Amino acid sequence: xxxxxxxxxxxxxxxxxxxxxSRLYTGTGAFDIVxxxxxWYALFGTIVLICLLSMVFRGFNLSIEFQGGTQIxxxxxxxxEDPATPRIxxxxxxxxxxxxxxxxxxxxxxxxTVLVRTATLTAEEQVQVKExxxxxxxxxxxxxxxxxxxxxxxxxxxxxxxxxTTQAMIALAVFLVLVTIFLxxxxxxxxxxxxxxxLVHDLVVTAGVYSIVGFEVxxxxxxxxxxxxxxxxxxxxxxxxxxxxxGRGLLGLTRRTYGETANLALNQTLMRSINTSLIAVLPxxxxxxxxxxxxxxxxxxxxxxxxMVGIIAGALSSLFLATPVLVDLKMRDRRFQQQASRVYTRRxxxxxxxxxDGDETGGADGSGDxxxxxxxxxxxxxxxxxxxxxxxxxxxxRASGGSRRAGSxxxxxxSGRPGSRTERPTGKRRR
Numbered sequence: 001x002x003x004x005x006x007x008x009x010x011x012x013x014x015x016x017x018x019x020x021x022s023r024l025y026t027g028t029g030a031f032d033i034v035x036x037x038x039x040w041y042a043l044f045g046t047i048v049l050i051c052l053l054s055m056v057f058r059g060f061n062l063s064i065e066f067q068g069g070t071q072i073x074x075x076x077x078x079x080x081e082d083p084a085t086p087r088i089x090x091x092x093x094x095x096x097x098x099x100x101x102x103x104x105x106x107x108x109x110x111x112x113t114v115l116v117r118t119a120t121l122t123a124e125e126q127v128q129v130k131e132x133x134x135x136x137x138x139x140x141x142x143x144x145x146x147x148x149x150x151x152x153x154x155x156x157x158x159x160x161x162x163x164x165t166t167q168a169m170i171a172l173a174v175f176l177v178l179v180t181i182f183l184x185x186x187x188x189x190x191x192x193x194x195x196x197x198x199l200v201h202d203l204v205v206t207a208g209v210y211s212i213v214g215f216e217v218x219x220x221x222x223x224x225x226x227x228x229x230x231x232x233x234x235x236x237x238x239x240x241x242x243x244x245x246x247g248r249g250l251l252g253l254t255r256r257t258y259g260e261t262a263n264l265a266l267n268q269t270l271m272r273s274i275n276t277s278l279i280a281v282l283p284x285x286x287x288x289x290x291x292x293x294x295x296x297x298x299x300x301x302x303x304x305x306x307x308m309v310g311i312i313a314g315a316l317s318s319l320f321l322a323t324p325v326l327v328d329l330k331m332r333d334r335r336f337q338q339q340a341s342r343v344y345t346r347r348x349x350x351x352x353x354x355x356x357d358g359d360e361t362g363g364a365d366g367s368g369d370x371x372x373x374x375x376x377x378x379x380x381x382x383x384x385x386x387x388x389x390x391x392x393x394x395x396x397x398r399a400s401g402g403s404r405r406a407g408s409x410x411x412x413x414x415s416g417r418p419g420s421r422t423e424r425p426t427g428k429r430r431r
Contacts, residue, residue: 031270034263037324044201044321051208058211063218064156065164069101070121072129074139074151076105076112081137083114088133092118095132096125126153164219171226179233187240194326195236198317202232205313206306220302227303228310231280235273235318242269243323250339257340259327266323277315284308 033040064071076083085103092100102117121129133139134148141147176196183192206225210217242265250261288304330336 031267032263033266033320034259034324034327037327040320040324044317048201048204048208051204051211054208054211060207060211060217061214063216063221064117065219066162066217068120068157068159069155070118070126071154071156072116072118072126072133072151073113073154074133074137075141076114076139077110078140078144079137083137087136088114088116091132091136092116092129095128096121098125120155121153129153164222168222168226172229175226175229179229183237183240187244190326190329191240191244193329194322195233195240197325198236198314198322199229199232201317201321202228202310202313205317206310209309210306215305216302218302221306224303224306225310228307228314231277231307231311232314232317235269235276235315236322238273238276239266239269239318239323240326243326251335254339254342254346257343258330258336259340262323262327266319270319273315273319277311280311281308284311 081087083103083105085100088103089099092098098119098121100116100118102115104115104117106113106115116133118129130148130151130153133151134146138146139150141150176199179199180192180196183195203225206228209215210221215221243262246261246265246268247258250256250258256264284304284307288308331340
């Protein structure tokens with residue numbers, strides 16, 4: 001029998017009293033995620049607010065592709081002086097009265113290079129800076145000897161980064177429209193809205209982390225931001241599919257409320273979501289180590305950073321944000337409110353029956369086992385029994401989409417064809 005206070009069966013309560021990993025693997029609803037959704041709203045809302053404030057007041061560390069400028073590069077092998085950032089800033093400032101905007105080191109070993117980014121320089125200023133850097137550090141060329149020609153410069157226009165950003169925004173808008181249509185058709189409107197809420201959260205948090213930490217935002221970062229959308233939606237779709245499966249015929253049953261059904265689906269997919277996210281994070285972590293530790297800054301590092309943040313944010317939002325939002329949206333429907341009221345009424349009657357005779361095998365209807373909603377025949381029988389109980393109590397039966405679907409799935413069982421089971425009058429009253 002279900003506990004009227006928690007809605008859990010005795011088996012689920014025993015599982016809930018087990019250790020953490022036992023509850024995690026059994027997936028019997030021991031973790032009340034949906035029930036504490038106000039806490040998750042407060043947590044995620046605070047994170048989003050911090051990210052938005054950082055993006056507004058702190059801004060982003062944009063790469064040269066977005067801001068434009070001149071990039072000077074030379075080998076870091078065999079230099080006569082350590083190319084530390086303060087020293088390079090001093091050399092550049094003495095040459096053209098403009099400090100370097102950033103100094104980075106890329107690669108490792110014999111391929112290590114120094115990247116100096118400045119504002120857009122004229123041809124004369126570029127010559128002055130190259131001469132000052134050569135006279136200070138004496139970088140070597142391919143022959144292994146100091147060579148001023150080994151210092152290269154590249155002028156980058158900010159229009160290129162702007163074009164990439166524009167195309168990325170168009171791709172994002174198209175993606176959101178297509179995803180919304182797919183979710184609304186395959187699932188329902190409430191699930192589409194909840195999934196989009198989680199998706200927007202992931203984008204804001206990922207961008208906010210870049211703003212807070214000061215990671216450089218480059219065109220590969222924008223591309224990586226688009227790739228995390230798939231990671232964000234994957235876990236959400238998996239959970240929603242289980243919610244849809246568990247909710248079959250729910251309006252005709254009094255076992256669980258919609259919130260409890262969704263929470264059970266979360267618990268049943270929790271371990272799968274964790275494993276999927278962990279497996280996705282491991283190669284990205286390896287990419288990050290290779291990109292930063294071995295190759296230095298560059299495209300690999302930019303892609304790995306945004307994917308790492310996006311995968312983690314997507315996993316958390318799919319579990320602790322998308323489904324709670326879905327429950328709140330569904331519970332605005334009067335049908336689900338009435339179904340929840342019937343669930344609580346039934347549990348109250350069962351509690352009174354237990355107090356009266358001490359029988360823990362069930363209430364007035366004698367039912368204490370959970371219904372396997374994945375089986376059409378079992379679900380159809382349960383819906384018929386629920387309607388019979390309602391009729392005996394003088395409550396008009398309520399048809400539900402789930403009951404009709406379940407019934408249609410058992411036509412062969414009622415048709416009398418060979419191999420099917422048919423119900424025949426036996427002269428005995430079934431209990």
